[in-house]
Amino acid sequence: MLLRERDTAEGRLVSVCDADCLGETYDNGRATLTVSEEFYGGPEAEEADAEAVVDALHRAQVGNIVGNEAVGIAVEAGLVDEETVLEFDGTRHAQLLWL
Template identity: 55%
Template sequence: MIVNERETAEGRLVAVCDDDVLGESFENDGVTFEVTEEFYDGEPADEERVVASLARARVANIVGSRSVDLAVEHGFVEETNVLDVGGTTHAQLVRLG
């Protein structure tokens, strides 16, 4: 998995993706979803690092079955909120307040 963390005016933004989806595009109902290197490329990460990054996130974008499954397993995302986008999974996390 790959993790990219950055600070924004609204808080920490975390992007997580599976290694094999970086640079790929997925299409669903005429909408194209791109896993761009500009947004998602960061540092290789094991499960522990991904979980720690998601725990600090104010907003997170998560792509790929391994990454999304890990986010669900640790309670960051509910499975009912996971989207299937043209053969991969995507989820977002937003903490309000």
């Protein structure tokens, strides 16, 4: 998985995607989801295991998670409710917001 963290005016933004999702665009009939290098990759992104992903999501105010593995880890860790997960062309997507 690719993990990228950055600080914004609104707090820490964490983006996570399965590596094979990078550069892909998915559709679910109502919306499209593009997993861009600019947002999920780049030199700031690092390869991460499940533990690093969970730790980063705990530090985030906002999280964007794409891919079956990445979303599955967030659900398993109790950070994302399965009922809120969206599906795009068989690929899962979730957002996380800590208030």
